[in-house]
Amino acid sequence: MEKITEPSKQTTTEESANPEPDQILSPRRSLQLNQKKWWISVLLCLFLVLLGDSLVMLLLNFFYVQDNREESDQDLQYKGTWLQALVQNAAFPILIPLFFIFPSPKSNQETNNTRFLSFRLIVLYVVLGILVAAHSKLFALGKLYANYGIFTLISATQLIFTTIFTAFINRFKFTRWIILSIITTILIYVFGSPEFGGEPDENEEFYNIQAWLTFSGSVAFALSLCLIQLGFEKLLVKTKRYGNKKVFRMVLEMQICVSFVASVVCLVGLFASGEFKELKGDGERFKKGETYYLLSLIGLALSWQVWAVGLVGLVLYVSGVFGDVVHMCTAPLVALFVVLAFDFMDDEFSWNRIGTLIATVVALGSYFYTLHKRNKKNMVELYQRENNIEV
Secondary structure: OOOOOOOHHHHHHHHHOOOOOHHHHHHHHHHHHHHHHHHHHHHHHHHHHHHHOOOOOOOHHHHHHOOOOHOOHHHOOOOOHHHHHHHHOHHHHHHHHHHHHOOOOOOOOOOOOOOHHHHHHHHHHHHHHHHHHHHHHHHHHHHHHHHHHHHHHHHHHHHHHHHHHHHHHHHOOOOOOOOOOHHHHHHHHHHHHOOOOOHHHHHHHHHHHHHHHHHHHHHHHHHHHHHHHHHHHHHOOOOOOOOOOOHHHEEEEHHHHHHHHHHHHHHHHHHHOOOHHHHHHHHOOOOOOOHHHHHHHHHHHHHHHHHHHHHHHHHHHOOOOHHHHHHHOOOHHHHHHHHHHHOOOOOOHHHHHHHHHHHHHHHHHHHHHHHHHHHHHHHHHHHHHHHHOOO
């Protein structure tokens, strides 16, 4: 029998003391840990969407109630939309420190054509930035032109467009549980959406204009979700910087770059339209004073970023459809917060909104059941492969 030399003994001892990561855990245990981390990430992003949606709607209502929009003439009613569009995107610098704090996996040096991938990624960021800016502008303008019912009905079509775009662009496969979740979510959004303090009076409604504005905004929003998912799957995951893994740092990169482009577009619109001249008057007209005016804009900007990071995170970890489902399913809870915080004349948390809260459990539960089945299927397939190897 061949004797083991001293160097060999030393090497053997070092290997046993410092095993490689893939030798520490079995593939099954590693998959279980990855799935737990994945679920935690999804739930965290879901919470961020709910928190952001709630803060945005509360602060928007506060802003327009304090801004005396309902008492203004028709011309003043529809000013300030470029500012609101800018506010939706301008707080992205707060994410830059987080981008460097979050860890990044080792880069994959075997990736080819990284320059070509980086060029395509820049093009994607520019296109997405323009889409997000367009949606932000149309969202701000449409809410001022449309009354509560019309705006809600048209906005609900965004999930239909997200479904269609995802099916063709992302080759998304739908199950009966996902379809049930989508249908339920649309009903939840139609019957459970919160009131908005900036909606126009009856004599100020322009149905021939606002319908198309809101409709176009819904299309832009749906298309941006699908392109974000495409960017994650086809570009960011394949670049050598992230080692073919999906990490939260990718969410921050996507949000920072897209928001930067969108902010530039909104700034150009703000100055080209001459709307910047009205900023001082807006602050002076604010009931609570200029200090509260600035604080409300800052709060809105931060809230929009919280919401956007959560939404983009759901697109990364699950899909654009799931992100839109979660966003629209927050409507009943947000409506409850608005009813508690504001005393709108005809707004109350009636039986239909109570029903939408129950339906929210059905909609999210159906989608989560599909995700659970997918993870369980991956575990079974890994178990079968391990058994085949052992045999």
